[in-house]
Amino acid sequence: MQILLKIILSVAVIIIATILAKKLPSLAGLIGVMPLTGALVLVWVYLENKGNSEIMQSFSKGALLGIIPSILFFIVALLCFKRELGLVITLILSFSVWLLVAIVHQWILR
Numbered sequence: 834m835q836i837l838l839k840i841i842l843s844v845a846v847i848i849i850a851t852i853l854a855k856k857l858p859s860l861a862g863l864i865g866v867m868p869l870t871g872a873l874v875l876v877w878v879y880l881e882n883k884g885n886s887e888i889m890q891s892f893s894k895g896a897l898l899g900i901i902p903s904i905l906f907f908i909v910a911l912l913c914f915k916r917e918l919g920l921v922i923t924l925i926l927s928f929s930v931w932l933l934v935a936i937v938h939q940w941i942l943r
Contacts, residue, residue: 835877842873866903871896895942902934 846869854861875892882888909930913923 898938902931902938905934906931
C-alpha cells in the first residue's frame with residue numbers, strides 16, 4: 834500500500850506541473866523543483882527507518898549538498914536552450930554535468 838501511495842503522490846506532482854506548464858511555465862518549473870519531493874522522501878525515509886537520527890542526518894546532508902548538481906543541471910539546460918539546442922542534446926549535456934557533479938558529491942560524502 835505504501836508503494837502505491839508513493840507512486841500516486843509522485844505522479845500527481847508531475848501531472849500538476851506539466852498541466853501548469855502550458856500557461857505558467859515558471860510556476861511549473863518551481864513546482865518541479867520544490868522541496869515537496871524532498872519532503873515526501875524525508876517522510877518515507879523517516880517512517881521506514883523509525884526516525885533513526887543518524888539516517889535522517891545523513892539523508893538531510895546528502896539532500897542539501899545534492900542541490901548543487903541539480904542547480905548545475907538546470908544552468909546547463911538553460912544555456913543549451915538559449916543556444917536553441919534540441920531537447921535530446923540538452924538532456925544529454927545536462928545529465929552529464931549532473932552525473933559528474935553527483936559522483937563528486939558522493940565521493941565527498943564518503
